[in-house]
Amino acid sequence: MTKPEWSQTAETMVSEGYLADVSDLVVRDSGGFAFWDGKNVVRLDASGLRARGVLGTLLADAFEAGDGVQVALLSQAPYVRTAAKAGCGVRPMLDDQAQLIGPTLPVVKASSTRVKRTLKKRSAVLVANTGCLCAAPNAYDAHAVAMVAEKGCRATIESSYLGGGKIIRYHEAWLMRMIYLTKYSKKAAG
Numbered sequence: 714m715t716k717p718e719w720s721q722t723a724e725t726m727v728s729e730g731y732l733a734d735v736s737d738l739v740v741r742d743s744g745g746f747a748f749w750d751g752k753n754v755v756r757l758d759a760s761g762l763r764a765r766g767v768l769g770t771l772l773a774d775a776f777e778a779g780d781g782v783q784v785a786l787l788s789q790a791p792y793v794r795t796a797a798k799a800g801c802g803v804r805p806m807l808d809d810q811a812q813l814i815g816p817t818l819p820v821v822k823a824s825s826t827r828v829k830r831t832l833k834k835r836s837a838v839l840v841a842n843t844g845c846l847c848a849a850p851n852a853y854d855a856h857a858v859a860m861v862a863e864k865g866c867r868a869t870i871e872s873s874y875l876g877g878g879k880i881i882r883y884h885e886a887w888l889m890r891m892i893y894l895t896k897y898s899k900k901a902a903g
């Protein structure tokens with residue numbers, strides 16, 4: 714069996730510290746879901762994915778949140794873990810966070826209803842005491858969302874030591890997100 718293209722993204726993200734394990738990145742395929750275990754592609758249906766415990770349930774919820782979600786991952790990079798454990802949502806200070814993720818990066822408990830509802834409007838959500846659940850149409854975009862979430866959390870945490878930073882207003886961040894979704898992401902897709 715040949716190694717799928719998305720498995721390289723998973724391996725890169727592990728080496729960069731965004732994923733704890735290559736199996737933390739799951740893709741939707743024709744037969745259900747698949748992840749890379751380091752040697753082989755493991756295929757599962759929805760119940761098999763949920764049977765992987767809390768991680769599997771969170772990833773399954775991400776796929777159920779939107780039709781365009783083809784890749785979901787749980788980032789456990791240092792700053793997103795810190796923000797998730799602190800229970801503090803992250804408002805964008807950086808325009809790329811507003812565009813790729815949305816006007817807020819909230820913290821929710823690991824409840825299916827909350828995760829799905831939050832991911833309907835955003836590309837990422839901080840899961841309390843866990844990390845950052847990211848959802849995207851492809852592995853490249855999922856990687857970008859994880860990097861931007863880590864960068865946004867880092868900006869928030871480090872600027873708090875210096876008296877805080879300038880946060881993009883909610884309506885401006887929402888507008889940036891809508892322009893990104895309607896204009897730029899469509900150009901990249903086709």
